[in-house]
Amino acid sequence: CNDIGEKLGVYGHMTALRRTMSDPFKIQDAYSLDDISLESIDEQIKTVETALGFMKSVVVPDLPKYHKLLQNGVKVHLNPFLEEKDLLKQDKFYKIYIGDTFYGIAENTDKGLLMKKLF
Numbered sequence: 001c002n003d004i005g006e007k008l009g010v011y012g013h014m015t016a017l018r019r020t021m022s023d024p025f026k027i028q029d030a031y032s033l034d035d036i037s038l039e040s041i042d043e044q045i046k047t048v049e050t051a052l053g054f055m056k057s058v059v060v061p062d063l064p065k066y067h068k069l070l071q072n073g074v075k076v077h078l079n080p081f082l083e084e085k086d087l088l089k090q091d092k093f094y095k096i097y098i099g100d101t102f103y104g105i106a107e108n109t110d111k112g113l114l115m116k117k118l119f
Contacts, residue, residue: 024053048119049102055095058106058113062099070096070103075112 005012
């Protein structure tokens, strides 16, 4: 508001802000606290995977070695396992799957993927 006011040569301030969308969440899909019940909560709450739908995914082989490395914060080089070799050059953060299971979020560093959040 201040920036707009400066452009117009006046003062600006905000009295309210209502976010109507934060992908993939939209205001029309929102529930009030009164709408939520213990019986229906599983259908009403979106998964972490849905919330992170904008992130690209990396699938790690389902081997105990990788579970241990990722859990212990060791940077892992995954290029040999990637079908799309340039995938890790595109973004800073990725959803990590071990096999079909969502595992967490990893940061892409010069020395490999480093887990930032385990789920």
